[in-house]
Amino acid sequence: MDADAYTPEAGDVIDGRYELIEPLGKGGMAQVWRAGNFTAGEAGPRCSDVAVKFLRHDSEALSALDPHERESELAVRNARFRREADLLGSLDHPGIPQLYASGTHQAMPYMVMRLVDGVNLRTFLDEHSPLPLGTALAVAVQATMALECAHTLPVVHRDLKPANIMIDSAGSVVVIDFGIAKPLRADATRYTAHGSTLGTRGYLAPEQLLERTPTARTDxxxxxxxxxxxxxxxPPFPLGQDSGLTEKHLKETPLPPSVYAAGVPDLIDDLVLRMLAKRPEERPTMTEVMTLLTPFAPRPGDAEPRPRTHPDPTAPLRLPELQRPPLHHPSPSAPADSPAPADGYWLDQREIEDLCVRAEAEIASGKPGDSTARVQGLTERVRDEWGERRPIVRRVWRTAADGFRLLSDHGSAADIYATIVADMIREDGPTERAERARIRLRRALCHLSFGDLSTAISAVEEAGRTAAGLPPDLAAELEELRIDVDTQLGARLMDP
Known part of the structure; x- marks a missing residue:
């Protein structure tokens, strides 16, 4: 350990405004402090408290390494810590801690986040289990909302466990500790060495146990x-069953939850077992999980659960006066206040075509800007005003999706591409068949970013069959995109 490594102490002031008050917890890689937030230094008025997370340079695991290994491990931890700050800065959801600031203090990396005052789910379960069904579903729905937001970017958490889910004093559920989270971009840096399994025993997916590339369906x-x-x-495979726990996660199908808890609906039984499928492609997406769970969640006006728990996770969902977490995360790529034609007059097709030309030029340059944002804000309006069959409507939706994909908002892009194929291309002439295949290939690129190889394989195979029956000029254009997607698919298949 470095003899001069900074050790946080009560009273220290970070970034000139965050005064450390008390330690909240310490793990192998980081420690978290409660801090007072002062608007103008130590003498300024105190705002709400915050959490300050420091990367640890003094852990026992580091002290056991030789100097060279320790330096290498510190470099990895520093990089992971910076990536966690970057990820939190890009995630905007009430179920994920908001990042306020990050930097270094006396050479120690830190980040300042919204403080979640409450209890972690591990403690909550130990105190209140078995939970009323409504309480269990309220926790699940709120956590799923936050994870669906993360997967939209896409980001995989990789260390989901009860200790990394908080329930605050008002009952809101917050997913914490994105310390080993990973962006699912093809160019994302890999910080995990082979032979090292990240995550927590008892809550690891089969592909994590086999040291394969994680996807959103790992979460x-x-x-x-x-x-x-x-x-x-x-849990489906209790930790006390030390013998063969890994084999159970790899090969054994757990009994339906209703075997251990009366009153679990058949649909929930089926959903949980599908979530626990051994093959990632057989699991639902987090969006599908959220969609299926939401109708079972408590609603405004419902009675509070019995027995009561404190905190009460059903409160944000059943009490109208409390602000409910949003069901869907608004895309960070398309601000809600993006300029668009005023609502007071009908859209002008020439104006919209000119806007698409400017947006397409931005996208071709690799720098989506104001025109792209305006197009993204017009998708529903052009469909409502002109219907689904007009080419200009398809053009707006396609341009919006291309912009989202370029901005790495692959979830929004994939949804728009799917709508185009399902609702907007009705004819079956050569031009329409070529466009349908191109849109499916672009959607496949989005799914590749989530680690979904099966969608890409199907799109590439279908595009090859379609190209064989097209006129030469349309076939050549489609084949160029098909080869590009197939190349990226091949690279993913080669990734262990």
């Missing part, structure tokens, strides 16, 4: 383990 499996425990009071 679905890990959260499936948590959801099972919410419903039944026990």
């Amino acid at each position: 679905v499996y890990c959260f499936g383990c948590i959801f099972y425990e919410l419903l039944t009071g026990r």
